[in-house]
Amino acid sequence: MEFADVVRRRRMVRNYLPDPVPTEVIDRILDTARRGPSAGFTQGQTFVVVTDPTRRRAIAQLAGEDDYVSAGFDPWISRAPVHVVICTSEEAYHRRYREPDKLGPDGEIEWPVPYWWVDAGAALMLVLLAAVDEGLAAGFLGVHAVPGLKRLLGIPEEWAPIGVVTLGYPAPDRRSGSLARGRRPWAETVRRETWSGPQAEGDEHQTDRTDDEHPGQHQGEGTPEA
Numbered sequence: 001m002e003f004a005d006v007v008r009r010r011r012m013v014r015n016y017l018p019d020p021v022p023t024e025v026i027d028r029i030l031d032t033a034r035r036g037p038s039a040g041f042t043q044g045q046t047f048v049v050v051t052d053p054t055r056r057r058a059i060a061q062l063a064g065e066d067d068y069v070s071a072g073f074d075p076w077i078s079r080a081p082v083h084v085v086i087c088t089s090e091e092a093y094h095r096r097y098r099e100p101d102k103l104g105p106d107g108e109i110e111w112p113v114p115y116w117w118v119d120a121g122a123a124l125m126l127v128l129l130a131a132v133d134e135g136l137a138a139g140f141l142g143v144h145a146v147p148g149l150k151r152l153l154g155i156p157e158e159w160a161p162i163g164v165v166t167l168g169y170p171a172p173d174r175r176s177g178s179l180a181r182g183r184r185p186w187a188e189t190v191r192r193e194t195w196s197g198p199q200a201e202g203d204e205h206q207t208d209r210t211d212d213e214h215p216g217q218h219q220g221e222g223t224p225e226a
């Protein structure tokens, strides 16, 4: 599939067929995910793959699946045949940046932003895009019950789960009410040379260029997490 098609086809899917995903497909997705960029090549992300139905149900409970169902969504979290819990380690970055090639005269760098979250986001994006490339659908949800999730999966203290990616073959789903916000206009999102630089010819026509991915299915209003 062309890269542009992969990107355009990606959307958060909140319902799945029960069909299992072959292990080699899951492994190809994770092999793509581990090729993401990372500060100092720290590679401070670990992926916990969960397919066991009881464990998936427990994750869904922790993630508030009942609230989604009350709001009219399918039980999409437990139904997804694969969960990938993406974990990141701040400590791994501190360790890496205390190595000789990264140490400055004043010791460890002042972190301009927390690179461990940046890299986890890059890894998340790769999982989502690789899933589409494999003909699968994917979703992502934050799990607020972090201690419970860590206990359930035996995630060591230094690792922080950033959320759960659901993977599987897509079933018809209810879409997020958040999509009713529409995509931010091009001219607000893309700035040229400086924040307040002049618009280029045609910028005003770019506004609607990418607004065709979510045609007319803005349901699920009032579900804050979606």
Ligand SMILES: Cc1cc2nc3c(=O)[nH]c(=O)nc-3n(C[C@H](O)[C@H](O)[C@H](O)COP(=O)(O)O)c2cc1C
Pocket (backbone or CB within 6 Å): 010, 011, 012, 013, 140, 141, 142, 143, 176, 178, 179, 225, 226
């Ligand atoms: C950091 C992050 C957290 C999100 N958390 C949730 C969530 O908890 N539940 C959910 O249903 N969707 C969640 N989403 C999905 C967004 O609602 C979705 O990406 C957005 O509405 C745009 O839709 P699209 O991804 O289908 O284009 C999250 C997305 C991101 C990037």
